[in-house]
Amino acid sequence: MLKVNQLDKTYGQDKHSLKSVSFTAQPGEVTAIIGPSGAGKTTILRSVNQLIRDDGGQILLDDQDIRQANKAELRKIRHHIGMIFQNYNLISPLTALENVLHGRLGAKSTLAGMFGLYSTAEKTEALALLTEVGLKDYAYQRCDQLSGGQQQRVGIARALMQHPKMILCDEPIASLDPKSTKIVMDILRQLAREKQLIILINLHQIDIAMDYADHIVGINDGAIVFEGPTEQVNEAVLQKIYRQSADAKVKVAANES
Ligand SMILES: Nc1ncnc2c1ncn2[C@@H]1O[C@H](COP(=O)(O)OP(=O)(O)OP(=O)(O)O)[C@@H](O)[C@H]1O
Ligand SMILES: [Mg+2]
Structure with missing residues (x-):
């Protein structure tokens, strides 16, 4: 389980x-x-992975606080977080195929990684993952010759190559x-269910x-204003989540005076 507790992040001085962001995300x-x-959505994801350093709080992945990890530990934890x-x-x-194999980089020695040395088992696995996302026939095609939806599926296969506990999707x-959206979202939901992954x-x-979501976290102006099962999201909740941000209010106030 991912459990974020009272996470704070301030850019610059002010x-x-x-603002004290707390929520949970369950496997499956x-x-x-x-x-x-x-509102802060990307900032949350990047903090969860510690790509940016936040200012305080806790980020527990299966009870290990990612924020407290040293460099070596963080590398290990990150290897099990797909992006x-x-x-x-x-x-x-x-x-x-080569892009999917890149998902193994974090688990290899620098030298093997540098020379792109992958075992037969790794290549077989990469091919199986491409098959899983419906791209078996495109394994040897250059990525820039694939459609956006196909490229995103390669991205998913690459994340799976990390044997992740959690996949963060920005x-x-x-x-x-719409068609590619459905394919990609169907795959992500299926992965959550079948591999018991945390999909955020x-x-x-x-x-x-x-x-597609089982659980919704609503954020407005850096603060969580709703967290709960998707069935609980109604018009009133959506209004709360999407109400004008503080910046917009300041602008309105300035125009009114
Ligand atoms: N590197 C940065 N330096 C200063 N302020 C930043 C930086 N990155 C983000 N911010 C600010 O933090 C706030 C949250 O940004 P964030 O990118 O997390 O929002 P978001 O919800 O992902 O938005 P969007 O839906 O547009 O992607 C914004 O006010 C943004 O201007
Ligand atoms: Mg964003």
Whole structure:
């Protein structure tokens, strides 16, 4: 289980981006973080992975506090956290298979990684994962020759190659058409169920969150304003999550005076 407790993040002196953020995400479930632009969704995901250092709180992954980990421990923990990005973050001249194999990098010695030395077992596994996401026939195709939806599926296979406990997805479908969106979201939900992964997704699309998430975390202006099962999200909850941010209010107040 992922348990975030009272996480704080301030950028610079006064930009309070996360205000005592607490929530949980369970294995086997899709948890969606929703909220207006600038609310702090990306900041939460990047803190969970410690790509940015927050200012205080606890991030417990199966009871280990990621914030307290030393460099070596953090490397180990990160290896079991997959990341999926809006822009896929693939290495374009490389094939789909090579990109998936890159998911093993964190587990290899620097030298083996540098020379791209992968075992037959690793190659077999990468191919099986590409098959799992429906891309068996594209394994040897260059990634820049794949559609957005296909590239995102390569990204998912690469994350799976890390044998993750948790996959963090920052707007994974923002650049995709409805058909690819459905394919990608179906895969993510299935992974949660079948592999008992923690799937934590930042989403702009409320309808997709409502269709696919088991658990919703609503954030507005750096503060969690709702957390609960998707069935509990109603119009009043959505209004609370999407109400004007503090910045917008300041602007309105300035215009009124
Ligand atoms: N490196 C940074 N330096 C200063 N402020 C930052 C930095 N990164 C983010 N912020 C601020 O922190 C707040 C939260 O940003 P964040 O990117 O987490 O929002 P978000 O909810 O992901 O928005 P979006 O939906 O547009 O992706 C915003 O006000 C943003 O301007
Ligand atoms: Mg964001």
